[in-house]
Amino acid sequence: xxxxxxxxxxxxxxxxxxxxxxxxxxxxxxxxxxxxxxxxxxxxxxxxxxxxxxxxxxxxxxxxxxxxxxxxxxxxxxxxxxxxxxxxxxxxxxxxxxxxxxxxxxxxxxxxxxxxxxxxxxxxxxxxxxxxxxxxxxxxxxxxxxxxxxxxxxxxxxxxxxxxxxxxxxxxxxxxxxxxxxxxxxxxxxxxxxxxxxxxxxxxxxxxxxxxxxxxxxxxxxxxxxxxxxxxxxxxxxxxxxxxxxxxxxxxxxxxxxxxxxxxxxxxxxxxxxxxxxxxxxxxxxxxxxxxxxxxxxxxxxxxxxxxxxxxxxxxxxxxxxxxxxxxxxxxxxxxxxxxxxxxxxxxxxxxxxxxxxxxxxxxxxxxxxxxxxxxxxxxxxxxxxxxxxxxxxxxxxxxxxxxxxxxxxxxxxxxxxxxxxxxxxxxxxxxxx
Amino acid sequence: xxxxxxxxxxxxxxxxxxxxxxxxxxxxxxxxxxxxxxxxxxxxxxxxxxxxxxxxxxxxxxxxxxxxxxxxxxxxxxxxxxxxxxxxxxxxxxxxxxxxxxxxxxxxxxxxxxxxxxxxxxxxxxxxxxxxxxxxxxxxxxxxxxxxxxxxxxxxxxxxxxxxxxxxxxxxxxxxxxxxxxxxxxxxxxxxxxxxxxxxxxxxxxxxxxxxxxxxxxxxxxxxxxxxxxxxxxxxxxxxxxxxxxxxxxxxxxxxxxxxxxxxxxxxxxxxxxxxxxxxxxxxxxxxxxxxxxxxxxxxxxxxxxxxxxxxxxxxxxxxxxxxxxxxxxxxxxxxxxxxxxxxxxxxxxxxxxxxxxxxxxxxxxxxxxxxxxxxxxxxxxxxxxxxxxxxxxxxxxxxxxxxxxxxxxxxxxxxxxxxxxxxxxxxxxxxxxxxxxxxxxxxxxxxxxxxxxxxxx
Numbered sequence: 001x002x003x004x005x006x007x008x009x010x011x012x013x014x015x016x017x018x019x020x021x022x023x024x025x026x027x028x029x030x031x032x033x034x035x036x037x038x039x040x041x042x043x044x045x046x047x048x049x050x051x052x053x054x055x056x057x058x059x060x061x062x063x064x065x066x067x068x069x070x071x072x073x074x075x076x077x078x079x080x081x082x083x084x085x086x087x088x089x090x091x092x093x094x095x096x097x098x099x100x101x102x103x104x105x106x107x108x109x110x111x112x113x114x115x116x117x118x119x120x121x122x123x124x125x126x127x128x129x130x131x132x133x134x135x136x137x138x139x140x141x142x143x144x145x146x147x148x149x150x151x152x153x154x155x156x157x158x159x160x161x162x163x164x165x166x167x168x169x170x171x172x173x174x175x176x177x178x179x180x181x182x183x184x185x186x187x188x189x190x191x192x193x194x195x196x197x198x199x200x201x202x203x204x205x206x207x208x209x210x211x212x213x214x215x216x217x218x219x220x221x222x223x224x225x226x227x228x229x230x231x232x233x234x235x236x237x238x239x240x241x242x243x244x245x246x247x248x249x250x251x252x253x254x255x256x257x258x259x260x261x262x263x264x265x266x267x268x269x270x271x272x273x274x275x276x277x278x279x280x281x282x283x284x285x286x287x288x289x290x291x292x293x294x295x296x297x298x299x300x301x302x303x304x305x306x307x308x309x310x311x312x313x314x315x316x317x318x319x320x321x322x323x324x325x326x327x328x329x330x331x332x333x334x335x336x337x338x339x340x341x342x343x344x345x346x347x348x349x350x351x352x353x354x355x356x357x358x359x360x361x362x363x364x365x366x367x368x369x370x371x372x373x374x375x376x377x378x379x380x381x382x383x384x385x386x387x388x389x390x391x392x393x394x395x396x397x398x399x400x401x402x403x404x405x406x407x408x409x410x411x412x413x414x415x416x417x418x419x420x421x422x423x424x425x426x427x428x429x430x431x432x433x434x
Numbered sequence: 435x436x437x438x439x440x441x442x443x444x445x446x447x448x449x450x451x452x453x454x455x456x457x458x459x460x461x462x463x464x465x466x467x468x469x470x471x472x473x474x475x476x477x478x479x480x481x482x483x484x485x486x487x488x489x490x491x492x493x494x495x496x497x498x499x500x501x502x503x504x505x506x507x508x509x510x511x512x513x514x515x516x517x518x519x520x521x522x523x524x525x526x527x528x529x530x531x532x533x534x535x536x537x538x539x540x541x542x543x544x545x546x547x548x549x550x551x552x553x554x555x556x557x558x559x560x561x562x563x564x565x566x567x568x569x570x571x572x573x574x575x576x577x578x579x580x581x582x583x584x585x586x587x588x589x590x591x592x593x594x595x596x597x598x599x600x601x602x603x604x605x606x607x608x609x610x611x612x613x614x615x616x617x618x619x620x621x622x623x624x625x626x627x628x629x630x631x632x633x634x635x636x637x638x639x640x641x642x643x644x645x646x647x648x649x650x651x652x653x654x655x656x657x658x659x660x661x662x663x664x665x666x667x668x669x670x671x672x673x674x675x676x677x678x679x680x681x682x683x684x685x686x687x688x689x690x691x692x693x694x695x696x697x698x699x700x701x702x703x704x705x706x707x708x709x710x711x712x713x714x715x716x717x718x719x720x721x722x723x724x725x726x727x728x729x730x731x732x733x734x735x736x737x738x739x740x741x742x743x744x745x746x747x748x749x750x751x752x753x754x755x756x757x758x759x760x761x762x763x764x765x766x767x768x769x770x771x772x773x774x775x776x777x778x779x780x781x782x783x784x785x786x787x788x789x790x791x792x793x794x795x796x797x798x799x800x801x802x803x804x805x806x807x808x809x810x811x812x813x814x815x816x817x818x819x820x821x822x823x824x825x826x827x828x829x830x831x832x833x834x835x836x837x838x839x840x841x842x843x844x845x846x847x848x849x850x851x852x853x854x855x856x857x858x859x860x861x862x863x864x865x866x867x868x869x870x871x872x873x874x875x876x877x878x879x880x881x882x883x884x885x886x887x888x889x890x891x892x
Contacts, residue, residue, distance in 0.1 A: 031689035036497035037518035040770060042486075043503050057480040061503045062463075065483065072481040079479050079556050108521065130690055168692035171844045173813040211659060242473050242574035244610050246617060322468075323478050358816030361807035362838055365610060366617040370838040370890035372816045390814075392840050392890040394658060431658035431888060 001145050004047060004066045009147050011074050012051035016087050016146040018279065019045050020320045024138035024158075027111045031130050032119055034112060044320025047073045050087075054080040055303075059321050084306030087146040093276040093283050096154075097269040098183050103137050103157035106185045111135040118163055118189040125197045129165045129176075136160040137185070144281040152281040157183045158272045160416075161192055167200070174203055174387065175355070175374055178221075181416045183270040199354065199375065207378035207386035209432040215350035215405065216393060216428045217343050222353035222376070223423055224414040228331065229360040230367045230397045231262070235289050237300035237315075237326045241308045244365050246398065250295045257404040258293035259336055266314060266329035273330040273417050280316035280324050287313045299326045333420040336407020343406055343424045345382035351430065352377045352384060356393055370394035390433040400425045435585045436463040436485070437597060445589045448508040454491045454516045455527040457591040460727065461487040461505060462769040465548065466582035469555060471563050473574045476556070486769040491515040492529060496522025499772045528754035532730045534593035539724045541599040543628030547581035548601065550630050555579065558633075562640045566609055569644040571651070573612035579633070580604050584768075586727075594729040601628025602720065602874050606862065607640060611647040618650035618835070621806060621820055623862025625720050625874065632861065646821065655835040656822065656891035662799040663839065663887045664792055667858035669802050669819050670879030674710055674782050675865070676808040677815040677843045678703075679877070682712070682737045682745075683763075683775040683867075684752035686812060693812075694756075696844075701743045703847040707785045710738040712747055714762060714778035720861050720874040721778035728773055730762040738847075749775045767870035777865060781878040785853035792852045792883045799825040800889055802837055805860065816840040838890040846884060854880030 001017045008015035021043040028036045046059035047069050056077025058069050115135045122131055136159065143153040162179035178195040180186060218226060239245035247255060256262075266274050266284035275284050280302050288296045300308065301316030301324045316324035344352065351373070359371030373391045377384045401423075408421035445459050463485045470478040488501040489511045498518025500511050547555075559579055566575045581603045588596045604625040611618050622643045626632030665673060680686070687693045714723050714732035723732055728750050735745045748756070749764035752775060764773035793801065801823040808817030822834040857880045864872020 033689075034496070034522050034524070036499060036772070037522050038499040038501075038772075039514060039518070040499075040501045041503065042501075042770060044484075057478065059480065059482045060484070062483050062485040063503070068483070072483075075552065076479045076481055079476065079552060081476055081478070112521075166690070168690065168696070170692075171696050171813060171842075173811065175811055238472065242610075243612065244574045244617065246615060321482050321484075322480065357811055357814065358807070358809045358818070358838065358840065361809070361816065361818035363617065363619065363836060365619060370818075372811075372814050372840040374811050374814060390842060390888070392658065392816075392838070392888055394838070394890045429658050429891070431660075431890060433660070433888065 001143065004069060005145050005147065007066065007070045008047055008049050008073065011070055012049035012056065012077065014050040014087055014147050016048045016144065017045065019143045020140065022138065022140040024136060027108065027115055027135045029115050029119060029131065029133040032123065037108065046320055048323065049073050049077060050083040051077040053082055054078070055083050056080050057323055085302035087148050088150045088281045089148045090150055091281065091283055093152065094267055096267050096274050096276045096284060098154060098156040098274050100157050100184045100270065102185045103139060103159055106137055106159065111137065114161065114189055118161065118193055121189060121193040122163065122165060122196050126167065126200050129167050131163055131165045133163040134160065142279065146281065150281045152277040154276050156272065156275065159185045161186050161189065163192060163196060165196060176200055176203070179415070181272050183272055202377045202384050203375070203387035205386035207388055209378055209388045209391050209430060211431045213427045214430045215347050215426045217350065217352045217422055217424045219352060219354050219422050220412050220414045220420045221355060223420045224418050226353065226356040226359040226369050226371065227397050227400070228418060230364045230369065232328050233364055235298050237298045237304040237308060237310065240298045241304055246365070246367060247295050253295060254293045255295050255398065256290055256293040256401045259404065259407055260290055260293050260401060261334035262290035263288050263332045264299055264315065264329055265332050268330065271330055278314045278316040279318045282312045282314040282316060284314045299328065301326045328417060331418050333411065335409050335411045335421045337409050338406035338424065340408055340410065340422055343408065343422065344379055344384060347379040347382060350379045351388060351393065352379060353393065367397035369397060392431045393428050395428040400428070436461055436587060437585065441587065442595065444508055445587065448512050449589060449591050452512060452516045454493050454519060454591065456492040456529055457512060457516065458490050458728065459487065459508070459589045460769055461587045462584060464582055464584035466580060467552070469559055469579045471559060471577040474563065474567055488769045489515040490772050491519040492527050493519035494523025495525035495527050497772070498522065501770045528751060530750040530753040530760045532750065532760060535596055535725065535729060537596045537725065539598040541583065541601040541628055543601050545630040546601070547603045547628055547630040548583045561637060562607070565637045565641040566644045568641060569648060571611050571613060571648045572644055573610045573617065575607065575609045575644070578606045583628070588727065588729055590729055596725050596729060598723065598725060600723065603628055603630060603633060604862070605633040607643060609644040609647040611651055613651045616651050618647050620647040620650065623805065625861040627718060627720050627722060649833060650835060653833045653835050656800060656837050656889055658891045659889065660886050661889050662796050662883065662885045663889065664799065664801045664825065664881060664883045666803040666881060667856060667879050668805050668860045670782060670882045671860045671877035672805045672808045672817050674879055675777060675780050675877040676810045676817050677846060678710060678737065679712065679777045679780045680810050681812050681843060682747050684746050684748050684756060685775040687746065688752040688755045697743065697746065699743055702741055703738055703743055704741040704850050706740045707853050708738055708741045708847065708850055709736065709783040711736055711783060712777055712780045716779050719779045719859060719876045721876045726762040726764045726773065727766045728764040730760045730764065732762040735761045747775050747777065749773065765873060767873050771870050774868065774870065776867065776873055777875055779859065779876045781857065781859065782853060782880065782882065784855050784857040784880040787852045787854050789854055789856065789881045792854065792881060793825055793830065794828040796825045796828060800834070800837060801825050801830055802839060805863065806836060813842060814840065815843055840888045840890060846887065849885045849887070850882055851885050852883040854882065856880045
């Protein structure tokens, strides 16, 4: 890396070498049986340089090829975007724990047993279910060096456990599932198993749904599938800079329900989304995005911040193959006060949604979502009466989150990058074949 | 690039003398160019090179897989994959035989994108960006261009040794218009198997897309409910890919007895006018190739013939387990992934109904055009149209906000009541399955009409 940086400095004013290495061992189960074991390793290197005030970029996994890397980066710089930032000089980084050596001690046999136990637990409840499951351990490391003397590096461990169950009766298909991830090894399968078993319980019978506006309670999984993609775009500094974000002039204004708080946080210990620095060597931080319903911040990398006249929030994110761009680290939605059962009891007629399929295909910039209820339940007179099918739910994130009926008091991690409670919304458009 | 006798000797040597039912090695070298515009400015331009490989081994029905960037020590990688497979294998391997092949397949492209100078690509995209920005009320836009060339060496313990070269070009444009709190966007996706000409001369089309985004600002949203819908060839192609194509991928079916009953060959899915084909052996499309990533030759597979399920897409494992013939549909995104069952070029065959006839019979309906996205859970599908119009009294009426269509595939296939005469293949799609995305595919159809389709709106 030092060599490439040295060569690049001769050819350009500024240069940065980014090195990433990722090793993972996934254990895969298909149709209730152990199916494959894998070992995957990716390591790659990227060179970003500033020449004549413009950004050049090249990347490779051919590590013997450093001379060509510099040449290609220089070639692209003649057409590149104007650099609006300075690479970070040496920084002090927060102490963020992301590596548990226990990951390395976790054996393949233990991982296989964990997956088998999880599947067996779910099948004890529903013997005819077919489960695909995965147990994963991984380590990754990142190293960054730049021509202003900046340098940063960290290591991260990851352990993941996931299951998807399919129950087919005739042409009726039910999909259930859950997952969990951490920098620590996971040894307990009951948490994931119990979530899936609860889903199976609630989906036992079918219920019909009318075509009309109804209240909807999104579970944490439901929030992830329906409401997060538009928000991830809207708080992205690039979208704000371009004016495509509906929140672009809303800094300091009340846009959401006053009980709602949102933050991006890359500093939570032992989370797979945490790190001491981002992929440009800027210190990681917690950035408040919404407090008391008021928009308080957006997410930036160096170049976008430079263009917007803002400061990097340490959200520059990239793989070995591309330039950094602002990206969420972990999105945290603050807990409310409502008990889940109380919110269900509050509904005369409504839906509980666990998975709204295809909701992210609509006009995300406008906050619109529209999807098919892949897993959801009908509520009648305060009781869950069964699972719903052939039902579409549509809405607008900004309307829905402005007038929340209630916010759940228990939050959980979903999909590794989101921590959210259940959100109880009113008046969503529901269309059904009945 | 990767190749030559020395590499071949190393591969052949590494494959010798292991206690496994089957082993394959894939080595891959690729080069890619990427240009991305955001708003009025070029945002990113980059050149990447990628070199890596993988080994997959089968022992007693269990799979081991190892991927890496460092190509030295190939024999140790093979040993690791075999060791892993042995830990998993508890039954007997089932893997349909194919004739071992020695072959060399060069990419045949018209105007080779990889040899066009960077300055020429930049100039063309600058022109497109100007075309977009000639339209007032535009808030922002993105234009992403990518081209790549890839050489893959495939070798198996059965004696196959195949070198294939592939090229790919893609262009995706999104124009975003805004007025007050209203934001609307319209996209354009195109691609080819390496021919730069496919992305040239689009100035007029690009400007028209941007104008359409502005028009949508004042368009009403459809009222949610069931409608008779007419899909244009692009969207009908997405429909056949999402709604039916994924269900035909045998890896979903082969170990699932209930799904096997549902997808039993001979089952009627639609009227006699419905014929659906997947074929990698059609030349020159983005999903075309000669051999798949298990060394099986590409084929043309009828999935539905005259409304009846007659075939499905197979890897060598799914074919063996279902007692059917392999179709050459095992594809891997790149060396970091094992091959899985994928579509290639998937389409509905044309019939005789004209677009005008189709629309003329509709009292109130929706005409949905252009792809925005799509996903499926096998039984249920949703896909979104980039453009939509009301149909009233047999004529196209006011433009609508983009709509999301959803339904149950088993019901919807039977509700296709007219198929047009104007087959078009769309080359802009990238298919995702598991973590392997975007895989170059194409899909197509003539205009089709579906009765009683669920449309999401207000």
